Amino acid sequence: MAFEIWRIFRYRQGEIEEIEDEIIQESPLKIFVSHQELATLMCTPKEHKALVVGFLAAEGLISSIDEIISIDFSQDQSIVRVELLQTSRRDEYLARRAITSGSSGNISFNQMQSEEQWPKVNSSLQVDIGKVLSLITSMEKASHLFHRTGGTHSVALASSEELLIQVEDIGRHNAVDKVLGKAMLDGIPFEDKILLVSGRVSSEMVLKTMRRNIPILISRAAPTNLALEIAQKNGLAILGFARGKRVNIYCIGNSQINI
Amino acid sequence: MAFEIWRIFRYRQGEIEEIEDEIIQESPLKIFVSHQELATLMCTPKEHKALVVGFLAAEGLISSIDEIISIDFSQDQSIVRVELLQTSRRDEYLARRAITSGSSGNISFNQMQSEEQWPKVNSSLQVDIGKVLSLITSMEKASHLFHRTGGTHSVALASSEELLIQVEDIGRHNAVDKVLGKAMLDGIPFEDKILLVSGRVSSEMVLKTMRRNIPILISRAAPTNLALEIAQKNGLAILGFARGKRVNIYCIGNSQINI
Structure with a gap:
C-alpha cells in the first residue's frame, strides 16, 4: 500500500486530539x-x-x-x-x-552536459487544449497516495486521448523515472506521447523528457527559466500551471496545440 | 531579482491572451x-x-x-x-x-550512513504552538519569489519568538543549505532554534536538521515514515501540515510544545 498508519496529535484552533494518520513510505x-x-x-x-x-x-x-x-x-x-x-x-x-x-537538490550526473549534447526532440504531436486539461485533472483524481498522505508527486504518460501509465512517488525524479521505465518495459513508444507532472519543471525534468523524444511536457506547477530555454531551443512544448480550465503555454516546440 | 520576464500565452476557459510572466531563475x-x-x-x-x-x-x-x-x-x-x-x-x-x-531525487551522499551514525539531537526548546503557527504564516507571507513565480521553496530559521533568516530557492535542499550556511556565517547558534520548511520532510531533511543540533523541524507539508522514525529515535520534534490554525504533531523529541 506504500503508506503506514501512525498515531499522531492534531492541533486545530486550540483543540488537540489523538488521531490515526496515513504516512507515505520512504x-x-x-x-x-x-x-x-x-x-x-x-x-x-x-x-x-x-x-x-x-x-x-x-x-x-x-x-x-x-x-x-x-x-x-x-x-x-x-x-x-x-x-x-x-x-x-x-x-x-x-x-x-x-x-x-551534484548531490543536493535535484541533480543528475548527466545534467551538466554541454549545450551541443542536449537531446533534440524529433517528434511532434497535435493536441486539443481542453483534452490536455482533462488529462491533468484525471491524473490528479487518480493520485490516491497523495489524497491519503499528501506526500507524493504524480507523473503520467498519456496519448493525446488518454492516460496510459501513472505513478506516485515521494521524489519527483523517481516518479518520472518510474513512468519512463514502465513504458520501456511495456514497449510503449514515446514520440507521440505527453508527459504530465504534478511538480515543478526544472532543467533536468526537461532533459529527461527530451532524452526519450517526448514532444510535450505539462505540469500543474511552475517551470524555471533554464528549463524553458532548453525546451525552446530543442523543440519541446512546455505547458505549466495546468489547473481546472486554465493553463500557461510557455513554448510549443514542434507540436500543435489546438485552442 | 532571481526571476526573468517571459512573454507567454495564458489560456483560460476558451480564451487565450499573450501576457508577461515572471519565471524563476535556475x-x-x-x-x-x-x-x-x-x-x-x-x-x-x-x-x-x-x-x-x-x-x-x-x-x-x-x-x-x-x-x-x-x-x-x-x-x-x-x-x-x-x-x-x-x-x-x-x-x-x-x-x-x-x-x-544516489543522484535521482533528493539524495545526499551522506544519507545512507548506518543507524549508529545518525546524529543525535542534544538540545531542547520550549515553544507555544500558536507562536509556531504564526512563524510559519510569517514565512509564507515573506515568500516573495514564490508569490511572483510559484517556483520556489521557502526555508527559515527562527527562535521561539521570531524569524531570523529566510531564503527561497528552486530546490528544497538548496534552501535548507542556504539557511544553515547563512547561520554559520553569521555565528548564530542552532541549539535553541526552529527550522521551518515549506516542502516535504524526507529522511535527508531530518538528517540535515539533526546534524546541526536543531531541536524542532516544522513543515507546511507531509513527512515520510522514515523521516519520522529517524526523528523519533534521535530526539527531533517534527510538526507537519502547519497551515493557518492547524498543525499535526508527529513527534516531540526532547522539546516541549505548549498548547
Whole structure:
C-alpha cells in the first residue's frame, strides 16, 4: 500500500486530539550494475523494476531494455542487481561521476552536459487544449497516495486521448523515472506521447523528457527559466500551471496545440 | 531579482491572451574544493556563499566555518573555489562517493550512513504552538519569489519568538543549505532554534536538521515514515501540515510544545 498508519496529535484552533494518520513510505533501493554499486535511491516502495529501468535510461547507462540481461531483487526489495550486456557505459558513468557530480537538490550526473549534447526532440504531436486539461485533472483524481498522505508527486504518460501509465512517488525524479521505465518495459513508444507532472519543471525534468523524444511536457506547477530555454531551443512544448480550465503555454516546440 | 520576464500565452476557459510572466531563475554553481571539482548545484542565483557553506557542512566536509580558508567566486558567479584548512574530509567524501551515491531525487551522499551514525539531537526548546503557527504564516507571507513565480521553496530559521533568516530557492535542499550556511556565517547558534520548511520532510531533511543540533523541524507539508522514525529515535520534534490554525504533531523529541 506504500503508506503506514501512525498515531499522531492534531492541533486545530486550540483543540488537540489523538488521531490515526496515513504516512507515505520512504525506503532505500541500492542499485548494483554488473557487480558495481552504483546508487541508492530513496523512494516510495512500489514499481521498483520500472524505477531501475527508468533510472538507468535517464543516467545514460542503457538506451533500450534489450541491453539488460537480468534484474534481480533481494527478498526485501532493498537491493537490486542488474546485469548489462556491456559495461562500458557504466564505466563511463562512474568515471564521469568521479570527476564531478551534484548531490543536493535535484541533480543528475548527466545534467551538466554541454549545450551541443542536449537531446533534440524529433517528434511532434497535435493536441486539443481542453483534452490536455482533462488529462491533468484525471491524473490528479487518480493520485490516491497523495489524497491519503499528501506526500507524493504524480507523473503520467498519456496519448493525446488518454492516460496510459501513472505513478506516485515521494521524489519527483523517481516518479518520472518510474513512468519512463514502465513504458520501456511495456514497449510503449514515446514520440507521440505527453508527459504530465504534478511538480515543478526544472532543467533536468526537461532533459529527461527530451532524452526519450517526448514532444510535450505539462505540469500543474511552475517551470524555471533554464528549463524553458532548453525546451525552446530543442523543440519541446512546455505547458505549466495546468489547473481546472486554465493553463500557461510557455513554448510549443514542434507540436500543435489546438485552442 | 532571481526571476526573468517571459512573454507567454495564458489560456483560460476558451480564451487565450499573450501576457508577461515572471519565471524563476535556475543556474548552475560549480564547486571546487582545494582544486578538486566536487559538485554542480542547480540553484536560484542568490545567497551563493551561504549555499556553499551549508552544502559543505551538510556533506560533512566542514564542521565550522573556521575550517574554510577562502571562498572565491568567478565574476559571473557560476564557479566557486573553496580552500579548506584540511583536505582529508574532502578526500573521504570523494572516496565514499566513488563507491556509492544516489543522484535521482533528493539524495545526499551522506544519507545512507548506518543507524549508529545518525546524529543525535542534544538540545531542547520550549515553544507555544500558536507562536509556531504564526512563524510559519510569517514565512509564507515573506515568500516573495514564490508569490511572483510559484517556483520556489521557502526555508527559515527562527527562535521561539521570531524569524531570523529566510531564503527561497528552486530546490528544497538548496534552501535548507542556504539557511544553515547563512547561520554559520553569521555565528548564530542552532541549539535553541526552529527550522521551518515549506516542502516535504524526507529522511535527508531530518538528517540535515539533526546534524546541526536543531531541536524542532516544522513543515507546511507531509513527512515520510522514515523521516519520522529517524526523528523519533534521535530526539527531533517534527510538526507537519502547519497551515493557518492547524498543525499535526508527529513527534516531540526532547522539546516541549505548549498548547
